[in-house]
Amino acid sequence: MIKKGLSEISQPIEQELDVFEELFKKSIRSKVTLVDLIARYIIRQKGKKIRPLLVLLSAKVAGTINERTYRGAVLVELLHTATLVHDDVVDNADKRRGYWSINAIFKNKIAVLMGDYLLSRGLMIAVEGKDYDFLEVITRTVKRMSEGELLQIRKTRKLDIDEQTYFQIISDKTASLLETCCQIGSLSGSSNSEYHEAMRIFGESIGIAFQIRDDILDYEGSLSTIGKPVGGDIKEKKITLPLIYSLNQVPKNEADKIRKKIKDSSKKENVKDIIEFVRRSNGINYALETAHKYSLKAKEALKILPDSQSKIALEALVDFVIDRKN
Numbered sequence: 001m002i003k004k005g006l007s008e009i010s011q012p013i014e015q016e017l018d019v020f021e022e023l024f025k026k027s028i029r030s031k032v033t034l035v036d037l038i039a040r041y042i043i044r045q046k047g048k049k050i051r052p053l054l055v056l057l058s059a060k061v062a063g064t065i066n067e068r069t070y071r072g073a074v075l076v077e078l079l080h081t082a083t084l085v086h087d088d089v090v091d092n093a094d095k096r097r098g099y100w101s102i103n104a105i106f107k108n109k110i111a112v113l114m115g116d117y118l119l120s121r122g123l124m125i126a127v128e129g130k131d132y133d134f135l136e137v138i139t140r141t142v143k144r145m146s147e148g149e150l151l152q153i154r155k156t157r158k159l160d161i162d163e164q165t166y167f168q169i170i171s172d173k174t175a176s177l178l179e180t181c182c183q184i185g186s187l188s189g190s191s192n193s194e195y196h197e198a199m200r201i202f203g204e205s206i207g208i209a210f211q212i213r214d215d216i217l218d219y220e221g222s223l224s225t226i227g228k229p230v231g232g233d234i235k236e237k238k239i240t241l242p243l244i245y246s247l248n249q250v251p252k253n254e255a256d257k258i259r260k261k262i263k264d265s266s267k268k269e270n271v272k273d274i275i276e277f278v279r280r281s282n283g284i285n286y287a288l289e290t291a292h293k294y295s296l297k298a299k300e301a302l303k304i305l306p307d308s309q310s311k312i313a314l315e316a317l318v319d320f321v322i323d324r325k326n
Helices: 011-028 033-044 050-062 067-091 102-106 108-128 132-158 163-189 193-220 241-248 252-263 268-280 283-304 309-323
Strands: none
Touching (some): 011 050, 011 108, 033 102, 050 193, 067 132, 102 108, 193 268, 193 283, 193 309, 241 252, 241 268, 252 268, 283 309
16 A cells, blocks of 8 residues: 555645635734734744644545635644644744744743734634634633643653553643544534544544654654654653553663653763663554554544545545654
8 A cells, every 4th residue: 555645645625725824824914013923934834734634634524615614724723833832932942843933033922922812813713703613622622732731741740651641641732632623624514423523533543643653753763854853752751652661561670770861861871771771672662553553543433434535535644644754
């Protein structure tokens, strides 16, 4: 089977994505000069646009793409962009997608306010369109994302994350937004409640697989291929699935030695030792197997949907998420 890239996956909604791009640009603009300047800068930072892609494909696979679909796609992309701006402040990050981050150029206060502006614009678009079902979904998502982030911060300090906690964190922090994309898309495209639930499960499952794959890249990639240094999560003392599994495979005294190295992860040799420990303990393979289980769950959820090019594209997107190198 030939694996598809994002450009091929997006073919069934190529024209609709162009419409979305124009609507997103309009939605982010402002009469306030500073806000508009930052908005123009954000527009230049082209990401993968996986979230609007999911909204549009979910609408089309369940029924039709319409004005509500576009509003939903703009809403989730505004929310996603807002969280990225805020995350860069929290993480004190200097770069985003190869560009200087908003906080690096304009400082933290302006970056936080810009993030607030983006979120409020998204909510206003939903209110003006009377998309109250979208608002219910999105506000629950913001709550989950915040709780997931705070839970991770608390657990990172104690270095005591187990598998159950890990899945709670990634489900709330990452998968919830992809789940929301699929829910909003199907809500806009169809009135079939079974389709809505199927797409919710699909979004949650692909979101969990996406995050596990991202966590694996921290142990096997390189700066040139994944855009971030190997061991970046370790340096931030984030304990993810490959490491959780590995720690559970060794005696307590050996696990304690690794935890000490995590606490002192500013040393390059400690980061190297932790990566080697995870590779030796089969942590990467275990995480890959787990990601594949969620990818199969995502594909299984699609079976209730009628066959179409959009359905094929969603199945290909699952493969793309699992096989991606960045």
